Amino acid sequence: MDYSVVIPLYNERDSLGPLHVELTRVMQSLGRAYELIFVDDGSVDGSIEALRKIKSADQNVRVISLARNSGQTAALACGFSHATGDVIIAMDADGQNDPADIPRLLAKLDEGYDLASGWRTERWQEERFTRRLPSMAANSLISAMTGVKLHDYGCTFKAYRRDLARSLQLYGEMHRFVPAIAAEQGARIAEVEIGFRPRRAGISKYGLWRIVRTLLDLITVKFLSGYSTAPIQVFGLIGIILGGLGGLWTFILVMEKILLGYELGRRPALLLAVLLVVVGVQFVSIGLLGEMLARTYHESQGKPIYVIREEF
Numbered sequence: 001m002d003y004s005v006v007i008p009l010y011n012e013r014d015s016l017g018p019l020h021v022e023l024t025r026v027m028q029s030l031g032r033a034y035e036l037i038f039v040d041d042g043s044v045d046g047s048i049e050a051l052r053k054i055k056s057a058d059q060n061v062r063v064i065s066l067a068r069n070s071g072q073t074a075a076l077a078c079g080f081s082h083a084t085g086d087v088i089i090a091m092d093a094d095g096q097n098d099p100a101d102i103p104r105l106l107a108k109l110d111e112g113y114d115l116a117s118g119w120r121t122e123r124w125q126e127e128r129f130t131r132r133l134p135s136m137a138a139n140s141l142i143s144a145m146t147g148v149k150l151h152d153y154g155c156t157f158k159a160y161r162r163d164l165a166r167s168l169q170l171y172g173e174m175h176r177f178v179p180a181i182a183a184e185q186g187a188r189i190a191e192v193e194i195g196f197r198p199r200r201a202g203i204s205k206y207g208l209w210r211i212v213r214t215l216l217d218l219i220t221v222k223f224l225s226g227y228s229t230a231p232i233q234v235f236g237l238i239g240i241i242l243g244g245l246g247g248l249w250t251f252i253l254v255m256e257k258i259l260l261g262y263e264l265g266r267r268p269a270l271l272l273a274v275l276l277v278v279v280g281v282q283f284v285s286i287g288l289l290g291e292m293l294a295r296t297y298h299e300s301q302g303k304p305i306y307v308i309r310e311e312f
Contacts, residue, residue, distance in 0.1 A: 004030035004085030008075030009093035028029040042069035105159035118157035120196040146180035
């Protein structure tokens with residue numbers, strides 16, 4: 001198999017038929033063996049029935065139905081693990097990605113890159129202040145923190161060499177940080193300008209809570225990519241700063257006691273402030289250590305983050 005196209009989806013029934021037609025036309029024009037892998041992430045709108053109909057008419061289609069809604073990262077991980085093509089292409093099912101851009105992504109791999117990532121240059125042109133500028137700010141923040149400079153981290157439309165795609169350990173909302181994770185493994189990454197189209201049907205699955213989850217995962221990626229083998233550089237720095245501040249504060253209080261006669265034992269506000277700092281550091285530390293344990297658990301045991309109901 002030369003090419004595998006992985007399409008994770010959730011409640012995209014009305015977009016599947018047109019997308020299949022477009023994908024078939026583009027993939028057949030390449031003149032190579034291909035497969036289309038639709039990963040249904042627990043849809044409840046009849047998407048699986050639409051996929052059964054598509055599968056019955058096209059033997060190049062494979063359908064994987066997850067037992068429950070596990071999230072886009074899990075659906076992508078499932079598709080990657082079942083893909084057999086030398087090159088794996090991932091894209092959204094809502095019709096916003098144009099299959100006609102696939103040859104442009106593949107051309108970058110032919111140049112020697114391991115990952116070709118889409119850049120939706122025309123996205124949200126009519127919502128410049130409410131969505132485009134916040135998106136640009138988020139991408140700049142992610143680029144700065146991860147060290148991998150890209151304009152569009154949120155774009156699912158990517159082409160991977162199979163070895164790279166199969167080696168990625170994805171969980172949480174980590175699909176957004178695939179370039180950073182791939183770069184950690186030494187992958188050569190290129191960004192390709194692609195088109196952007198309005199959604200055909202359905203509603204967007206993105207909300208405020210996803211932004212919060214993304215920020216938390218960004219902290220995790222930064223920590224795991226830079227400090228997972230030397231956590232003392234993080235926790236030690238925090239300890240030195242807090243210990244230094246605490247020591248300086250204690251010295252000032254002692255001097256006040258000696259020189260001015262101020263009472264040291266009756267400072268409830270000071271005790272509360274110190275307690276909050278300590279508790280804050282403890283919570284951050286526990287969270288980061290917990291992420292490290294989760295990564296070790298998934299990678300050492302190879303336990304999947306999804307459950308397949310059926311495959312046909």
